[in-house]
Amino acid sequence: MRYGFWLPVFGGWLRNVDDEQMQPDWDYTKRLTQRAEQLGYDLTLIAELNLNDIKGVEAPSLDAWSTAAALAAVTERLELMVAVRPTFHNPALLAKTAANIDNIANGRLTLNVVSSWWADEARKYGVHFDEHDNRYARTSEWLDVVNGCWSQQHFTHAGSFYTVEDNVLSPKPVARPRPTLYAGGESETAKNLIATKCDAYLMHGDPPEIVGKKIADMRARREAANLPPMTFGVSGYAVLRDTEAEALKEVERITDVQQSARGYANYQQWITGSNLEQTISLKDYSVSNRGLRSGFIGTPEQITEGLEEFAAVGVDLVLLQSSPQHEEMERFAAQVMQA
Numbered sequence: 001m002r003y004g005f006w007l008p009v010f011g012g013w014l015r016n017v018d019d020e021q022m023q024p025d026w027d028y029t030k031r032l033t034q035r036a037e038q039l040g041y042d043l044t045l046i047a048e049l050n051l052n053d054i055k056g057v058e059a060p061s062l063d064a065w066s067t068a069a070a071l072a073a074v075t076e077r078l079e080l081m082v083a084v085r086p087t088f089h090n091p092a093l094l095a096k097t098a099a100n101i102d103n104i105a106n107g108r109l110t111l112n113v114v115s116s117w118w119a120d121e122a123r124k125y126g127v128h129f130d131e132h133d134n135r136y137a138r139t140s141e142w143l144d145v146v147n148g149c150w151s152q153q154h155f156t157h158a159g160s161f162y163t164v165e166d167n168v169l170s171p172k173p174v175a176r177p178r179p180t181l182y183a184g185g186e187s188e189t190a191k192n193l194i195a196t197k198c199d200a201y202l203m204h205g206d207p208p209e210i211v212g213k214k215i216a217d218m219r220a221r222r223e224a225a226n227l228p229p230m231t232f233g234v235s236g237y238a239v240l241r242d243t244e245a246e247a248l249k250e251v252e253r254i255t256d257v258q259q260s261a262r263g264y265a266n267y268q269q270w271i272t273g274s275n276l277e278q279t280i281s282l283k284d285y286s287v288s289n290r291g292l293r294s295g296f297i298g299t300p301e302q303i304t305e306g307l308e309e310f311a312a313v314g315v316d317l318v319l320l321q322s323s324p325q326h327e328e329m330e331r332f333a334a335q336v337m338q339a
Contacts, residue, residue, distance in 0.1 A: 001307060002317045003337055004043040004081070004233070005036060005329060006289075009062040010054040013237065013288045013321040014254050021324040024052075024060050026070065032326050033071055033078065039333040043079030044071075045112060045319055048088075051121045054288060065097060072105035080105055081182060083112040086138050088127055091145035092164050099150065099173045107174035113183040113198065115139045115190070136189045137161075143181070143197050150178050182233070195221035200231040202319070205290035208306070212313030219314075233317035234310060237291025240322075240331050244298045251297060254323070255286040291321050300335040307336070 006013065007029065012020030022028055033044060048064035051057045068082045080101075084094060102109035115135040116122065122129035130138055141159045148155040148167070155167040173179050183194045184202035194201055201218050203211055215232050222230055239254075241247040284290050295306050296318075307318065322328035 001311050001315070002042040003040070004045060004079070004317055004319045005041055005325070006235075006319060006321045007033065007044045007046045007062075007067070008325050009047055009064065009067065010049075010052045011059065011061070012323055012325075013054060013291070014286065014323055015054055015288070016256055016286050017254060017323070018055070022326065024062050026062075026067075028326075029062065029067060029071070030074055032329075033075060035326065036329060037075055037078045039329065040337055041078065041329070041333070042317075043081050043110075045081045046071075046083060048083040048085055048114065049118065049121065050088075050125050051118070053118065057120075065101075068109070069101050069104060072101050072108065075105075075108075077108075079108050079110055081110045081112050083114050085114050085116045086142035087116040087122065087130065087135065088125075089142075091142045091162055092149050092167055092169070095146045095149035096169055098146075098179060099169060099171060102173040102175055102179055103171055105174075107176075109173070109175065110180040110182060112202065113139060113143065113181055115185065132187065133189055136185075136187075136193055140193055140197065147178065191218065191221060194218070195230075196225045196227070198230075200233060200317075202233045203235065205235050205237065205292060205294040207293060207295060208309040208313050208315075211310065211315060215314040231316045232314055233319055234294060234315050235289040235291055235319045235321070236294030236296040237287045237289075237321045238296040238303065238328065238332055239298075240296075240300065240303060240328065240335060242299065244302065247298045251292065255292075288321065294318075296320070300339060303336055304339070 008022045009024055011024040012022055014020055036044065046064045046068050049061060052059040052061040064082050068080050071080055098109060098111065119129045138161050141161045145157050145162050145164055148157055149169045150173055153168060155164060157164045180200060181198040182200040182202050183198045185191060185194060195218055203214055211234050218230060239247045239250050241250065296303050
């Protein structure tokens with residue numbers, strides 16, 4: 001099992017707790033990431049949103065790509081998985097930026113390809129917002145252009161969304177055959193695209209039995225396309241305590257929906273803008289990415305047992321959230337990862 005963590009670019013992951021003691025600034029981000037590398041974490045996922053959908057749109061949030069470039073220069077081993085939304089990026093220009101950061105990181109840059117969901121954000125930044133299936137059609141062509149620019153010199157493409165003539169991109173990425181492409185999605189459109197054009201499938205939090213069915217489905221799609229096996233990751237919010245009662249008390253605190261409602265409208269846009277397979281609860285609202293559903297709640301022994309269940313159904317990577325992140329990641333590393 002590989003262990004990753006979501007970089008807290010929004011100042012945390014709890015919509016009902018205002019101050020999670022992790023400022024969305026460079027000083028905290030640098031210290032957290034360097035310490036995570038020392039603790040043995042394998043990667044960090046750097047989310048890309050220009051507005052803060054956790055703490056409210058007026059709250060600060062970090063830019064994904066400039067943060068990734070800075071982290072590439074101050075880390076040595078950690079994989080930097082940067083979220084990228086085709087709607088917001090010309091593919092040839094993004095290919096150039098990503099290749100440059102990958103060279104700074106000596107092959108440690110990977111992409112999490114996200115087909116945008118937040119219509120208000122697009123309007124506020126002057127970006128055209130496609131409806132669901134059109135977003136995936138754009139993403140499919142976008143990936144063709146990015147791959148073409150990475151793999152060929154003098155690449156040319158003419159499609160429905162993008163035209164590139166005689167592209168020259170130097171230097172190429174260090175990673176071979178290309179930086180790994182991760183993606184997640186629960187619609188048929190999304191799953192078909194990911195199975196044929198990406199390398200790894202990321203899932204929101206869910207119990208192992210549900211995740212196992214998703215993995216089996218994606219493996220079948222992959223085999224039907226006659227492509228090599230994918231890797232699989234799942235998100236989870238970790239609440240590690242000495243006793244189960246202490247852990248459940250913390251869950252009760254962080255899911256108190258009376259504390260704050262600033263992010264609720266943004267959350268509703270995420271639900272309506274995505275074709276999700278399951279009904280969403282208020283607890284899912286409180287903690288992002290359905291993180292509590294993965295069940296990483298309890299004692300070290302309970303969480304270790306849960307991780308073993310995920311590994312048994314084919315999960316290769318766990319992407320953790322916690323609060324406050326620095327302290328909780330120390331605890332998780334010492335009591336679960338190193339144990």
